[in-house]
Amino acid sequence: MSDLLLWKRLKSGDKKALETIYLQEINFLLGYGKKISSNGPLVEDCVQDLFVELWRNREGVSNTDSIRRYLVVSLRRKIIRKISKTQKVQSDKVPEEVDFEAELSIDTKLIAQELSAEQAAQLKEAFSQLSSRQQEAIYLKYYSGMDYKDIAEVMDINYQSVRNLIFNALGKLRKYLTSLLLIIFYAFFS
Amino acid sequence: MSQDYTKYDAVELAGDAWFIQWIVEGDPEASQFWQDWLKAHPDRQSLVDEARLLVKALRFKETPAEENTVQRLWQNIDTLTEEPPVTSKQSRPGIIRWLGYAAAAASVALVLFFAFGRGETTVVAEYAEQRTLFLPDSSEVKLNAGTTISFDEKKWDTERVVNLDGEAFFEVKKGQTFSVQTNRGTVEVLGTSFNVNTHDGRFDVACYTGRVQVDSRLKDEQPAILNPGQRVRLNRDRQEMQADTFDLQRESWVSGSIEFDSTALSDVFAEMERQFDVEIEVNEALLVGKTHTGFLVQGNLDSTLTAVSWPNQLTYKKETPRRIIIEQQ
Numbered sequence: 001m002s003d004l005l006l007w008k009r010l011k012s013g014d015k016k017a018l019e020t021i022y023l024q025e026i027n028f029l030l031g032y033g034k035k036i037s038s039n040g041p042l043v044e045d046c047v048q049d050l051f052v053e054l055w056r057n058r059e060g061v062s063n064t065d066s067i068r069r070y071l072v073v074s075l076r077r078k079i080i081r082k083i084s085k086t087q088k089v090q091s092d093k094v095p096e097e098v099d100f101e102a103e104l105s106i107d108t109k110l111i112a113q114e115l116s117a118e119q120a121a122q123l124k125e126a127f128s129q130l131s132s133r134q135q136e137a138i139y140l141k142y143y144s145g146m147d148y149k150d151i152a153e154v155m156d157i158n159y160q161s162v163r164n165l166i167f168n169a170l171g172k173l174r175k176y177l178t179s180l181l182l183i184i185f186y187a188f189f190s
Numbered sequence: 191m192s193q194d195y196t197k198y199d200a201v202e203l204a205g206d207a208w209f210i211q212w213i214v215e216g217d218p219e220a221s222q223f224w225q226d227w228l229k230a231h232p233d234r235q236s237l238v239d240e241a242r243l244l245v246k247a248l249r250f251k252e253t254p255a256e257e258n259t260v261q262r263l264w265q266n267i268d269t270l271t272e273e274p275p276v277t278s279k280q281s282r283p284g285i286i287r288w289l290g291y292a293a294a295a296a297s298v299a300l301v302l303f304f305a306f307g308r309g310e311t312t313v314v315a316e317y318a319e320q321r322t323l324f325l326p327d328s329s330e331v332k333l334n335a336g337t338t339i340s341f342d343e344k345k346w347d348t349e350r351v352v353n354l355d356g357e358a359f360f361e362v363k364k365g366q367t368f369s370v371q372t373n374r375g376t377v378e379v380l381g382t383s384f385n386v387n388t389h390d391g392r393f394d395v396a397c398y399t400g401r402v403q404v405d406s407r408l409k410d411e412q413p414a415i416l417n418p419g420q421r422v423r424l425n426r427d428r429q430e431m432q433a434d435t436f437d438l439q440r441e442s443w444v445s446g447s448i449e450f451d452s453t454a455l456s457d458v459f460a461e462m463e464r465q466f467d468v469e470i471e472v473n474e475a476l477l478v479g480k481t482h483t484g485f486l487v488q489g490n491l492d493s494t495l496t497a498v499s500w501p502n503q504l505t506y507k508k509e510t511p512r513r514i515i516i517e518q519q
Contacts, residue, residue, distance in 0.1 A: 005320070005446040012489070018271070020321065022264055030255040044259065048266050055271040105251035114243060123247055142214070142248040147207060163205075170201045170244060177243055 003067045036098045046078040069150045100136035134169035203241035213245045312340040318467030330361040336464035357387040359444045375406035391426030448486035455480040466491045472516035
């Protein structure tokens with residue numbers, strides 16, 4: 001079912017639509033949330049609130065062509081708000097900053113065929129050196145398959161900033177690869 | 191693709207959605223495009239290799255949520271969103287009630303299946319319901335209203351087989367042969383998207399991407415091979431498959447648009463029964479030779495009834511909100 005249709009069902013009060021959305025997105029939402037905050041119970045609370053509020057406000061929510069984007073935008077805000085509440089930070093701290101932290105997991109097949117274990121470790125290290133925002137943008141693009149427009153909305157920055165974040169990050173990672181590629185010779189896969 | 195990729199460097203390629211589609215999704219169309227492009231620009235091979243390795247390396251360490259966390263959270267959400275029942279449901283014919291129970295059981299079965307991962311799984315899309323499910327290899331199936339599908343998870347690794355009764359749209363992940371078995375024939379593919387409809391005794395198969403092999407149960411009929419935009423139909427009273435083409439850009443039920451194209455009126459009413467979960471009573475004699483062309487108005491039973499009835503000199507009345515009688519004007 002398309003997102004639009006599923007959303008329509010939800011808005012018309014179909015509880016099964018809520019359950020479908022939940023089952024489709026729960027793994028991603030928990031995974032993403034736990035990269036913003038290592039406080040698991042806090043993230044789970046936010047996810048729970050997110051779905052309860054979605055149901056209670058279903059008639060008022062705007063239409064969306066991407067349910068995931070809608071949910072991620074709200075979840076991100078909720079987590080940030082909750083963290084700043086628990087930490088009782090001063091109000092002048094930029095509220096949209098998060099400490100996003102992800103870890104690359106390089107496919108063992110790729111390691112066997114095209115990279116040595118050591119090279120894979122170097123690449124992972126290079127990724128961990130990227131800024132929190134670069135990591136988040138890369139994660140949303142390559143893991144979740146979001147486009148630049150969606151990522152801009154989630155991270156609350158403009159389109160061009162997203163592109164810059166991603167291209168700068170790719171450029172840094174590529175430097176590691178270029179030196180690796182010089183010594184690797186492999187057949188092109190089918 | 192209108193972009194001039196010869197101007198791209200490795201980083202730009204690695205950031206390009208169409209390129210990622212090829213590397214990550216293995217999309218057949220993208221794959222064809224990039225292989226052709228490489229043939230035309232052999233000097234870009236090393237750039238492409240670099241970009242490819244970069245994209246392939248961008249996998250993330252993910253620990254799937256624990257099943258009991260997923261269940262616990264859902265129970266909380268379910269409890270917190272409970273609402274008093276508005277009105278008791280209209281009494282329904284036995285089979286539909288049974289379908290309702292089956293659907294409820296299927297939801298449970300689905301959860302159990304994810305928790306324990308074994309045995310035969312059956313999923314039902316009730317009347318007035320469409321649902322999406324993922325098979326063990328994460329191939330996606332969308333079920334249209336009034337459809338049952340089953341598969342054996344235990345045997346999935348050795349044979350990808352589903353049994354279908356009704357209508358479903360498949361997006362199959364690449365891999366070994368994937369087959370859809372129905373009463374009137376079998377559809378076999380390797381990895382592609384296609385629609386199968388067995389409602390009301392028909393057997394219609396339409397191919398959207400990749401290649402599809404259709405084997406009817408008819409003795410004298412050779413299997414048909416379909417390319418994107420081609421379909422075959424085996425009507426209930428026909429003993430041979432009919433092939434024709436369709437417009438791939440056209441909306442289908444999957445995107446929320448149900449269309450009738452000179453469809454027999456009896457089939458139109460049957461589809462309406464499934465989509466709106468109603469009973470439509472009509473004297474067969476009134477339907478002979480009549481067809482309907484047009485869209486089913488989503489969520490609006492009355493508009494659809496009027497649109498179908500008027501041009502055919504018919505009229506309708508509602509005996510109860512769920513029981514409709516069709517009569518001569």
